[in-house]
Each structure stands twice: as structure tokens, then as C-alpha cells.
Amino acid sequence: MRLTTKGRFAVTAMIDLGLRQNNGPVTLAAISQRQQISLSYLEQLFGKLRRHELVESTRGPGGGYTLGRKASAITVADIIVSVDEPIDATQCGGKENCLGEGGRCMTHELWASLNSRMVEFLDSVTLQKLVDDQLAKGVVIENTPMVKKAIFTAPMVKPMRINAPNSVFALGNAFSKS
Numbered sequence: 702m703r704l705t706t707k708g709r710f711a712v713t714a715m716i717d718l719g720l721r722q723n724n725g726p727v728t729l730a731a732i733s734q735r736q737q738i739s740l741s742y743l744e745q746l747f748g749k750l751r752r753h754e755l756v757e758s759t760r761g762p763g764g765g766y767t768l769g770r771k772a773s774a775i776t777v778a779d780i781i782v783s784v785d786e787p788i789d790a791t792q793c794g795g796k797e798n799c800l801g802e803g804g805r806c807m808t809h810e811l812w813a814s815l816n817s818r819m820v821e822f823l824d825s826v827t828l829q830k831l832v833d834d835q836l837a838k839g840v841v842i843e844n845t846p847m848v849k850k851a852i853f854t855a856p857m858v859k860p861m862r863i864n865a866p867n868s869v870f871a872l873g874n875a876f877s878k879s
Contacts, residue, residue: 708786710738711746712831715780718756719772719832720842726758726765746784753783772832778823788823790815 714732721727729747733740747766750756754769768775781788790812836842 705786707746707784708781710736710742711750711780711784711786712777714738714743714746715750715755715768715775715828716831716835718766719768719828720835720840722768722772724842726763726767728765731765749784750780753779755779755783768828772829773827775828776824777826777828777831778820780828781823788816788820790819 713736717732717736718727721731729740729743732738733743747756747758751758751766751769755775756766757769758764758766778788
């Protein structure tokens with residue numbers, strides 16, 4: 702069994718989200734920056750996590766992602782399976798046709814047993830445990846959510862207030878009063 706980047710990044714991003722859950726919705730841009738994961742890759746992962754109801758999204762200013770259920774009710778197996786990561790060490794993908802039409806290979810039961818142990822282990826580790834482990838290591842969580850700063854491409858120009866006549870008639874009246 703090989704855990705790919707997809708599964709690793711999904712678990713890492715979910716831990717980051719779980720750590721900051723109490724501060725309101727967390728943006729993918731903030732997770733991307735903290736964890737050094739591509740924003741577009743996170744968008745793909747979180748789309749899958751949302752479809753499996755592990756996260757919820759909030760749109761608009763102050764929006765982002767929150768956990769779809771309590772961290773104690775989300776397991777590492779839930780996260781990995783939701784991003785289409787196979788947990789399978791068999792050569793045949795569990796189809797029992799390792800030798801083609803000839804049936805199973807001699808080690809099929811060994812790898813199938815490993816699969817069940819891996820799933821059992823990953824199903825026993827909750828997101829809450831991983832969050833608690835990070836807090837025990839002394840990870841510091843900022844209390845305020847990251848605020849987006851407005852970026853202007855052109856300099857702001859304040860309108861000038863000119864105290865001058867705005868028509869020929871007003872100009873004439875201005876000269877007649879002097």
C-alpha cells in the first residue's frame with residue numbers, strides 16, 4: 702500500500718482546519734500558505750471532502766471551510782477514502798484475479814489481511830486525536846482569522862474641490878459682484 706500525496710495533503714489540510722475551527726471559517730488560501738500546498742490542489746481536495754460531508758463551505762466575505770461534523774467523528778480513513786485514495790496492498794485491487802483468469806496469487810491473503818489491518822488502524826485514529834497531538838507539541842494557533850488586505854492596482858486619487866463658477870452665467874455673476 703502506498704499513501705500518495707493526495708491522501709497526505711488531505712489529512713494535513715484537515716488537521717490545519719481542525720486546529721483553527723474555533724476561529725470561524727478557514728480559507729483555503731490560508732491553509733495553502735501555512736502548509737505549502739498548492740491552492741488549486743486544495744480546491745480539488747476540498748471539493749471531494751465537501752461531497753463526502755467532511756467539510757462545509759461558507760461563501761462571501763469571511764467565508765471559508767469548517768468541519769462538517771465534530772473532529773472526534775472524523776477518522777483518517779474517512780479523509781483518505783473521501784479523496785479517492787485506495788487503501789489496498791493487493792496487486793489485484795481486491796478483485797481476487799491476481800493471476801488474471803487463473804485466480805488469486807499465493808500471497809493474496811497476506812495482502813488482504815494487511816489491508817484490513819490498515820483500514821482498522823486508520824479508522825481508529827480520529828481527526829480530534831491528531832489535532833490534540835499537534836496542540837500537545839506546542840503548535841500555536843493565531844486567535845484572529847487572516848484578514849485579506851485590499852489591493853489596488855491604481856493609486857487612489859482624491860477628487861479635488863474647485864471653487865470656481867461652473868457656467869458662463871455663473872462666471873458673469875462672479876465678476877458682477879466684485
